[in-house]
Amino acid sequence: VRIFRSRIYTAVALLVLLLLIGVIGFKYVSQYSWIDALYMTVITITTVGFGEVYPLDPASKIFTMLLILTSIIIVGYALTVITEYILSRNNLEELKQK
Amino acid sequence: VRIFRSRIYTAVALLVLLLLIGVIGFKYVSQYSWIDALYMTVITITTVGFGEVYPLDPASKIFTMLLILTSIIIVGYALTVITEYILSRNNLEELKQK
Amino acid sequence: VRIFRSRIYTAVALLVLLLLIGVIGFKYVSQYSWIDALYMTVITITTVGFGEVYPLDPASKIFTMLLILTSIIIVGYALTVITEYILSRNNLEELKQK
Amino acid sequence: VRIFRSRIYTAVALLVLLLLIGVIGFKYVSQYSWIDALYMTVITITTVGFGEVYPLDPASKIFTMLLILTSIIIVGYALTVITEYILSRNNLEELKQK
Numbered sequence: 001v002r003i004f005r006s007r008i009y010t011a012v013a014l015l016v017l018l019l020l021i022g023v024i025g026f027k028y029v030s031q032y033s034w035i036d037a038l039y040m041t042v043i044t045i046t047t048v049g050f051g052e053v054y055p056l057d058p059a060s061k062i063f064t065m066l067l068i069l070t071s072i073i074i075v076g077y078a079l080t081v082i083t084e085y086i087l088s089r090n091n092l093e094e095l096k097q098k
Numbered sequence: 099v100r101i102f103r104s105r106i107y108t109a110v111a112l113l114v115l116l117l118l119i120g121v122i123g124f125k126y127v128s129q130y131s132w133i134d135a136l137y138m139t140v141i142t143i144t145t146v147g148f149g150e151v152y153p154l155d156p157a158s159k160i161f162t163m164l165l166i167l168t169s170i171i172i173v174g175y176a177l178t179v180i181t182e183y184i185l186s187r188n189n190l191e192e193l194k195q196k
Numbered sequence: 197v198r199i200f201r202s203r204i205y206t207a208v209a210l211l212v213l214l215l216l217i218g219v220i221g222f223k224y225v226s227q228y229s230w231i232d233a234l235y236m237t238v239i240t241i242t243t244v245g246f247g248e249v250y251p252l253d254p255a256s257k258i259f260t261m262l263l264i265l266t267s268i269i270i271v272g273y274a275l276t277v278i279t280e281y282i283l284s285r286n287n288l289e290e291l292k293q294k
Numbered sequence: 295v296r297i298f299r300s301r302i303y304t305a306v307a308l309l310v311l312l313l314l315i316g317v318i319g320f321k322y323v324s325q326y327s328w329i330d331a332l333y334m335t336v337i338t339i340t341t342v343g344f345g346e347v348y349p350l351d352p353a354s355k356i357f358t359m360l361l362i363l364t365s366i367i368i369v370g371y372a373l374t375v376i377t378e379y380i381l382s383r384n385n386l387e388e389l390k391q392k
């Protein structure tokens with residue numbers, strides 16, 4: 001249980017870091033306002049993807065692709081942690097039933 | 099089984115609540131018509147994200163981000179309930195096989 | 197195993213039906229060309245959601261929302277079938293190891 | 295364990311292949327620049343779907359649909375491999391507990 005708690009903290013910390021990288025990137029690479037940079041980061045990471053807030057130059061497109069790829073790895077890690085947590089809880093209940 | 103039934107009801111109730119929050123938010127924060135507010139809510143929650151029906155002002159962007167984050171938590175809860183339900187049914191079948 | 201095979205066939209049949217409903221709907225409700233209706237259906241069901249091929253009138257928006265909701269149910273059913281199939285194969289291997 | 299390692303390599307190879315097909319397709323079917331073709335491929339495969347970088351002609355729409363469908367199969371394969379890997383690790387731990 002302790003192992004899962006620390007892994008869940010790691011996953012949450014990585015997601016916050018991802019949000020920070022996104023906001024700073026769109027602010028300084030794409031010259032977005034803070035609110036637009038946060039909005040663009042949220043719709044990118046969650047794959048809602050309404051559309052670029054303002055058209056992106058090539059450097060911004062490369063940054064966006066790197067953000068998407070990093071996002072997949074971190075979200076994938078978070079999903080694995082959650083799945084393993086559900087499975088381990090499931091095993092415990094199974095053992096109790098026996 | 100009873101526990102799952104009540105959890106599934108909770109998940110469905112939360113999803114209906116999410117839809118209501120979205121519609122009311124886009125209606126009054128973003129001045130959308132009822133049909134556009136519902137359409138915007140559905141394409142946001144499901145991450146289809148065709149694009150904002152009308153451009154969003156900063157307040158609407160903040161509301162949209164909050165809706166997306168709430169949506170992730172509720173959809174995540176619903177998926178966990180469904181996964182646990184499938185796993186528990188799977189365990190029952192396993193026990194029967196023995 | 198036979199049960200899973202018939203369930204997988206059901207899931208595939210439902211997905212083909214969903215595609216047909218989408219194409220016919222965008223063709224006749226939204227007056228899209230066949231190719232645009234198919235393209236719109238594919239980007240809607242898969243939640244890629246590049247954007248509406250042409251702006252949608254209220255009736256088309258309602259149709260699109262119904263298509264998205266039907267899509268979620270059918271894709272959810274397909275995912276459940278696949279998950280149960282993986283789990284049952286997993287159980288069989290577990291039994292063999294004992 | 296070895297079986298999973300080779301399956302994970304297959305999944306990674308298929309994803310790289312998918313990326314290559316997407317880039318070459320958007321470059322030559324849709325006349326995109328290399329960077330736009332890569333960007334379009336990444337936002338298509340990940341279903342972020344901000345919007346077509348430039349409007350697509352019918353041939354490009356057919357290519358995009360084929361790319362999305364291929365993507366679903368390959369991502370589905372990758373997810374199945376990962377799920378089975380998590381489950382098998384879970385079984386090993388269960389056996390150890392007994």
Ligand SMILES: [K+]
Nearest residue numbers: 048146244342
């Ligand atoms: K999308």
Ligand SMILES: [K+]
Nearest residue numbers: 050148246344
């Ligand atoms: K979009």
